[in-house]
Amino acid sequence: MESTEPDTFYDQHPFDWVPPDSSEPIRAVLSAPLVEWIESLAPTALVLDIGCGPGRVLGFLARRGMRCVGLDRSRVSVGLAAERYHRPGVVGDNLHLPFADAVADAVISDGVIHHTEDPQAAFVENWRILKPGGRMYLAVYKDSGRYPWLYRYPGALIRAGLRHSWARPLVALLARVPYFLVHFIRSRGRRTWGAAENLFYDYFVTPQVAFLPRSVVEDWCTQQGARVLSYDEGRGANVHSFCLAKEPSPKMPPSRDAVLAAEER
Ligand SMILES: C[S@@+](CC[C@H](N)C(=O)[O-])C[C@H]1O[C@@H](n2cnc3c(N)ncnc32)[C@H](O)[C@@H]1O
Structure with a gap:
């Protein structure tokens, strides 16, 4: 390994x-x-x-x-x-x-x-x-479905924001926190911040997608x-x-x- x-x-x-x-x-x-x-x-x-x-x-x-x-x-x-x-x-x-x-x-x-x-x-x-x-x-x-759109448009803004240190707090406030809350509620409180964070990066930030x-x-x-x-x-x-x-x-x-x-x- x-x-x-x-x-x-x-x-x-x-x-x-x-x-x-x-x-x-x-x-x-x-x-x-x-x-x-x-x-x-x-x-x-x-x-x-x-x-x-x-x-x-x-x-x-x-x-x-x-x-x-x-x-x-x-x-x-x-x-x-x-x-x-x-x-x-x-x-x-x-x-x-x-x-x-x-x-x-x-x-x-x-x-x-x-x-x-x-x-x-x-x-x-x-x-x-x-x-x-x-x-x-x-x-x-x-x-089809909403994900291609989400990755291309809000995703592009998020990826651009994460490249600039001044924009990272905005990304956290406007995207990461709401994303976590949605997961937390949908999982009935089981999804942790760390787990939702990893999902967030896979969903919006991953650099290579087809x-x-x-x-x-x-x-x-x-x-x-x-x-x-x-x-x-x-x-x-x-x-x-x-x-x-x-x-x-x-x-x-x-x-x-x-x-x-x-x-x-
Ligand atoms: C979204 S995750 C899915 C992980 C796992 N299959 C699952 O469903 O839980 C995508 C995985 O593909 C791996 N991956 C991406 N490109 C790869 C490549 N060329 N060769 C091997 N693994 C790759 C990544 O490292 C990552 O762990």
């Missing part, structure tokens, strides 16, 4: 908002399609969580006793995940995964590839490490031969999700010698 990479945005602001001992109901911190998808996996499946952050999903897998490995470009996030959930963590880049082809029974990419420089290449990398017959869960930002229409992701799937088992539009959420299947390897036809041997018997 050692790395000489410079700090990334998520080293300074990890996507850390679910405490390891969270008392929140699981469906308040994980999307319903992801929970159902995980529950449908074989208990022996090897699951790779690519862009695992501090282990929100890894923790759920670990509590179910599943074999899982987390990878993230943020060293701080990988450290938190490994320390909390006692599962192997790898610091690495989604665009060049340090895994062999076809090693994983299941791959999770929850809110990650839209933060990379090349979301399609990141998807293809995730697909490469999935075994034939394996399953993938992919959640990406939608191009909004990906359903048709774009489906085109990538067609190009990779990925079968879309189910799609969830993520009503009211910022992301939509795709459950994908990689076709099993076609069965090799029996060799001529095997056919002759069978005929002789």
